[in-house]
Amino acid sequence: MTARTFEKRRVGRTDLQVTTLGLGGASLAGIFSAVPAEQARATVSHALDVGINYVDTAPQYGLGRSEHLMGDVLRERREDVVLSSKVGRLLKPVSAAEQDKGNWVDPLPFNQLYDYSYDAVMRSFEDSQQRLGLEKIDILYVHDIGVATHGVEGNKPLWAQLAGGGYKALRELRDAGVVKAIGLGVNEWEVLMDAFQLGDWDVFLLAGRYTLLEQTSLDPFMTTCVQRGSSVVVGGPFNSGILVGGDKFNYAKAPDDVVAKVRAIEAVCREFGVPLPAAALQFPLTHPAVCNVLPGPRSPQELDGILGWWDAKVPGELWTTLAAKGLLAPGTPIPGGTA
Structure with missing residues (x-):
């Protein structure tokens, strides 16, 4: 197969x-529905x-399953691949x-324990190396810290x-060249503004x-990323999945107002003969950050x-039509200008 550019x-x-x-690599580990191991490995390949x-x-993905499956492929094809994994569990x-x-079908026989301390970050990194069967992980993210996952009081400790200590561990790994980049991997932008107070992050x-569908992170988060x-x-x-014909939004059934906005966006896409998922995929890349x-496809066909x-x-x-109809947040970068 010829690789594209x-x-x-x-x-x-x-x-x-x-x-x-x-x-x-989340879907490959069987979230909501099963993904056979050979199919998952074939998707990575x-x-x-x-x-x-x-x-x-x-x-977290399949409670270790995703790392095992990705490692099976990457051990033979590690060169020139940028790999990220996460700490915090x-x-x-x-x-x-x-x-x-949880929502995993056929996960490995583990439960997850949240721990973002210095020792836990170091152990989590080493555990991931073991599951992957790889020495090198390029990017290490702090996973799912924030009130969306843990609640206001639960997140404080x-x-x-x-x-x-956890940030210190990440800095040590990066400064020693063991990993090349550090960051956070979350579903809420607000905690990332707090992270900027701790120090510098790469990604x-x-x-x-x-x-x-949603540009709530545009300002101040995305603008701060450009500055930093x-x-x-x-x-x-x-x-x-709501932008590819599904009924889920934020991992739950989409509320009526979200469904209505998706239909309005889809109507504009139809006007220009563009599949809604195509617009959804290409939209974020206009932002300079x-x-x-x-x-997260589940198969080579997907x-x-x-x-x-x-x-x-x-x-x-x-x-520009989406912007004119108020379907993009003011200030959203689009080709040739902003909404």
């Missing part, structure tokens, strides 16, 4: 260069075959009766762990908050569908 963008101020399209050079995984072996599977993986030289990887570009868009949307031509008038 993707644009590459720099990660923060590091030497890392990532293709603007990446591969997320296909992504590399077509020229994608950035893949993301995490201990340690995996504890449990019996089937004790296990909390966890944030104290990060501020009191943030933000899911769902800077998409064709931090990049953004846009996870969840389809907002849990964004280095990568990270969908990835091929994404590539079709990626290649679709989107006329500039589509974006």
